[in-house]
Structures are given as C-alpha cells and as structure tokens.
Amino acid sequence: MKKLFQKWLLVFVAGAFLLTFGVSWLIHSSLAQKSALELLRIKLDDASRQVEHTQTNLTTVVQMSEASALSKARALAYMIEMDPDVLKRPEELDEIRRRLDVDQLHVSDENGILIASIPRSYEGYDMAGSEQSAEFLSALKDPGFELVQAPAPNGILKILFQYAGVARKDRPGIVQIGYRPERIEEAMKIADVQYIASTFRIGHKGTLRITENTDPGNRREKVFYESVDGLSSLCLSIPCGKYLLTGNLPEEEMYVSRNSVLQILVIANLLLFGVIFILVSILLQKVVISGIYSVNRSLEEITNGNLEEKIAVSITSEFQELSHGINSTVSALKKSIESEARRIDAELEMGRTIQTSVLPVDFPDNAQFRLCAGMYAAREVGGDFYDFFMIGDRRLAVLVADVSGKGITAALYMMNSKALLKELIQAGISPAEALTQANLELCRNNKAHMFMTAFLAVLDLDSGNLSCVNAGHNPPLLKHSGGSWEYLRLKHSVALGVTTRKPYSDVTVELRPGDRLLLYTDGVTEARNAKNELFGEPRLRETLNRMNGTPSELIAELKSTLERFSSGVPQSDDITMLVLDYFNAHHP
Amino acid sequence: MNLSMKKNEDGTVLTVIVDGSIDTVTAPELENRLEGAYAGVKELILDFAGVDYVSSAGLRVIMGADQRMSGTGRLILKNVNEDVREVFEMTGFDELLNIE
Secondary structure (H helix, E strand, C coil), rough: HHHHHHHHHHHHHHHHHHHHHHHHHHHHHHHHHHHHHHHHHHHHHHHHHHHHHHHHHHHHHHHHHHHHHHHHHHHHHHHHCCCCHCCCCHHHHHHHHHHHCEEEEEEECCCEEEEECHHHHHHHHHHHHHHHHHHHHHHHHHCCCCCCCCCCEEEECCEEEEEEEEEECCCCCCCEEEEEHHHHHHHHHHHHHHHHHCCCCEECCCCEEEECCCCCCCCCEEEEEECCCCEEEEEHHHHHECCCEEEEEEHHHCCCCHHHHHHHHHHHHHHHHHHHHHHHHHHHHHHHHHHHHHHHHHHHHHHHHCCCCCCCCCCCHHHHHHHHHHHHHHHHHHHHHHHHHHHHHHHHHHHHHHHHCCCCCCCCECCCEEEEEEEEECCCCCCCEEEEECCCCCCEEEEEEEEECHHHHHHHHHHHHHHHHHHHHCCCCCCHHHHHHHHHHHHHCCCCCCCEEEEEEEEECCCCCEEEEEECCCCCCCCCCCCCEEEEECEEEECCCCCCCCCCEEEEEECCEEEEEEECCHHCCCCCCCCCCCHHHHHHHHHHCCCCCCCCCHHHHHHHHHHHHHHHCCCCEEEEEEEEEEEECCCC | CEEEEEEEECEEEEEEEEEEECCCCCCHHHHHHHHCCCCCEEEEEEEEEEEEEECHHHHHHHHHHHHHHHCCCCEEECCCCHHHHHHHHHHHHHCCCCCC
C-alpha cells in the first residue's frame, strides 16, 4: 500500500510539476516573443529613420556639390572670356585649377577638340570620343548649356570622378572641370544602405538586412521565423520607401530570459515538490502505514493462535474503529473456540466416564484364583475394556477387548458389546457361540465401520480347561508354573463387527495350578518411544520374564516400565492389562 | 503419512501409494482422501510398501474401503510388510482382504 500510495503521489507531483512548467513555458515564451518583437520594431524604426535621413542628406550634398561645380565652371568660362590668352599659359591655368579646388580643367574649340587641359595630356582629345564626354557636345551650339554629370568611375583606378561643364562665352566651345566628389563620396558611403545594415545591431546577435522592396504597394509589417547564419531567428520586416528592412533576433537570445526564469522555476519546483513528497510519505508512514503494519503484526499473532493479542492502534478514529472491530471479533472467536473445546472435552470426558464406570474393580483373590486388571485410557482414544465374572460357581469368564473408535460412540458400542457378551456367556453358551451371536448384532447397522477385537476365555476352575476365542486380538501370554512367559498363539478369528461370513471356534488350553495368564490390548505392544520404536511383543515377553509378584504388582510394574519406555511421548492408545493366577484344580 | 494417488487411463484402476504410519492421527486423512476418489474406480490398489504400522483406526479405514469396493469392484493391498501383515493376521482381516 505504501508503494502504491507513493507511486500515485509521485504521479500527482510529477503531473503538477509538468503542468506548472508547461504553463510557465507558454506564458514566458509569449512574453519573450512580444518583447523581442517590440525590440525589433523599435530597432527597425531607428533603422528606417537612419536610412531616410542619410538619403535626404545625400540629396542635399549632391545638390550643393553640383551647384558649386557649375559655379566653378561658369567662373572659368568668364575668366576665359575676359582673357582668352590665358589658355596659352598653362602655369596660370594650373594656378586657376588650384584656386578653384578642382582636379582637371578642359577647354575645347568649336569642334569639341580639347585645346587646353590640366593635366595637359588630355589636350587634343576629341570630346566626341566617348559617350561620357559626348554629353557635353551640345555646348558647341547652345551658349546657355550647363551640365553636371553624375559621379562615375574614371580611369584605370576607377576612381569616382565628376564632370561639370558650360558653353564658352568668348566663342563656341566647352569649358569643363573635373574633380573627385569627395563629399558626395562620403555622403554616399554614409547613405549606403548595406553599410547601414552592416553597422546595425539588434540586441546582441540580431542583425538588420536591407533589401529592395519588390512589392512597393505592400506597406504592412510581416513577422516570420527564419534561419539566419544557422540560427533559428524571429524576423520582422517593414517597408521603408524603396527598401524593405528586415530585422532578426535569434530565438536563443529571444528566450534567454525565459530560459533563466524557467531554470529557476524548475529548481524551485523540484525542491518544493521533493519536500512535499517526503513530507506526505512521512505522514503516510506515520498515520497509515505504521498503523496497518501494527494491525498486521497483531493479526499474524492472532493467526498463530495467540487469541490473547489485542490490537490498539489509535492514530486515527478509523484505526480505533478497526482495532475495536478486530478485538471484538477475536474475543467472540475465542469464546466460541473455548466453548467448542469445552464441548469436545466434555464429550471425550463423558466417553471416558462411561468406559471406566462399567469396568469391574472388585478383584477376587481366593484359594482357586486371583485376578487383577487395569485400564489406562489415552486422551484421544477410548474403547478398551475388560470384564470378568463367574458363570455359576465353577466357571470364570475373562474378557479383554478393544473397540476401534473414540468418544461417546465408541463408548456406547463398547458398553453394548460388553453387556451383550456377558448376557450370552452367562446364558451358558460357549465363547465361540457367544461371539458369533454378538458379531451378528454388531454387524447390523455398523455404518461407522467400527469393529472390536476381543479375547474371550472361560476357565473351568475344577479342570483347569480354558475355552477361548481370539477374535482378531493380541495373543495373550501364558506362564506355566516354573516356566517362562510364552505367547499363546491360537487360531485367529476375525474381529467382531466386520463380517458374518467367518465363523468363530473355541480352542481349549489346559491350565495347571500355578499358571499365570496375561491378557492385554495393543496399547501395550504399540507403545512408542521417542525414537518412534514400538514396545513390541519380544520386549513384552522379556520384560515379563524378569518380573514376579502379585497380579496387581505385575500390572503396576508393567505400567511403569511402559512409562519409562515412552518417556514423555504421549500415550496414543488405551492400555489394558488383565492378569489371572490359577491356583488349584480342585475345590478345597 | 504421505499419500500419492494415480489413476490409469480409463480411470478404473486407482493406485494409492501410502508412506508412513496409519494411526489415529493419520487414518482420518486417508479416509477423506479415499472418499473423494472412489468414483468410477473398479480396482483400488493400496501400495503399502512404505507403511510401517497400521493401528486399529487404520484397520477401520481399510475395512471401510474394502466394504465400499465390494459392491462394484475390489480392493487390493500390495507390498504389505511383515509387521503390518501380522496386524492383519492378528485381527483376522487377512482372511477378508485381498493381500498380494
């Protein structure tokens, strides 16, 4: 249960963590995107202002430069008009060029052939010779002609050069000045959009691109993602005149703050949820698990048979109720077991009482015979019994029997058999006939398959003749006067209560004065010791051969021998012994 | 006491191999186990090779099994050792049972 609970707790905590993380991620992503767009927008605004400003600047510089160039050309034309001979004085012309702060001076005749040039190497050049210089030929026919060409690369070094020219005033011809437009160059450089773009920074790694606006009609800004220099970047493009400005900011930079916020969040959350997990686990352990373990321990104790165990878990009211419930169940169970045990005890006790109460205990001791018997009941099994009685004056009947079974049923069966046999024998019939009659009775309705082994003998006190039948019983032992104990192995008949098909027949043994007979049940020979060995017939015979004394002494001694042999092993079956001493064949 | 039971293919011959003592304590178990196994059995074989002792309670169970089988088939005792055979002889049951 603890594991299960922890599993679900973990799932819950992990879920909460993921949810928090996800939501934070979304919010911070959107915030980061917004602020990145804002940054891009501001930067692009700056850039577009800069572009516009430099463009305006450039126009102004160009206009000023053109005006100044034309003034210089006009001044030169005037000087030539005043003094045409100046063209023949190159040193003076060079001085004029220096004063005008230009690089070249060119003057042509009416055919467009340069007649005076600084540098002088140009002299003789035909202005119609190149497309660029041919533009000035119109001045030959139009005295009001003025032209400032756009700056263009010139010469081998392709240096940017600009020409301005006017018509000659003294006669048809061209007056032209050439110079390096350094200011324009400067202004153009500043106004170069690629230059602007290359010097522009957005954030740390973001850049600006300026491209031709291919769709001048579109004045709307556009947001998109694109890979720039291998970095996925957020891009914003806005039109600016004929240009399209596109600013970008790499996503990694855009999300820097989000990532650091999330990093802190993750650490804080892990700590928080870890603490929650541990606290809940401890609480669970304290409140629930330890309670359950405690209840389980007690239940195990109870299952092992200790019904005295009480459960006292009072962590919560539920546990109190549970403890109380289990305690009352156990105590009810205990009561019922006790009453059942009492009932069984009572039944066994009753069986034993019946069994012992019917055994005769007045042992005769006279001149002709003496007799003693003992029955020692085992706790579980009842069913042994013995009997002896006179038939008239001259005959003595002795009986030892063992009913298979226990409790009241066996006791009643035994009582019934005992009474039946006594009645039959006293009616004067032989032991075999008595057993045959009794067997018929016992075989009827014997559903419990109970049976009885018996040794029944009738001794004629005058003759010493012993008529006996062994119905499935242990062989008795006989000791002739002066001899040793020997088993009396007679023809065996079947135990009673089993079958009516096998007849019983009498066997006659002759006893002489001084002979001693021992009848017993299997509780004697089948007594076991700690090694699980049986006492057995040979040991019984040897033991008896070492013994003397009266029948009662013999029985007591045999019983104590058996107790020593068993030494602590509980007696599993009833032990019954009957000793008969025959003294005299003749009545005194 | 240990018991192992096996039936032949058509379930008519049940062989029960018994080990140990059949006494007051173990006899009821043998009785219960046999009780649940009679159905359809024509021949019940009790293999007593491992049985060293049979008390009167054990005899009662064996006699009950014999009577139970007597109507529809038969009970056969196999490999009965000398001590146990003496018990059967003493009680006269050797004349009633099929002991091989």
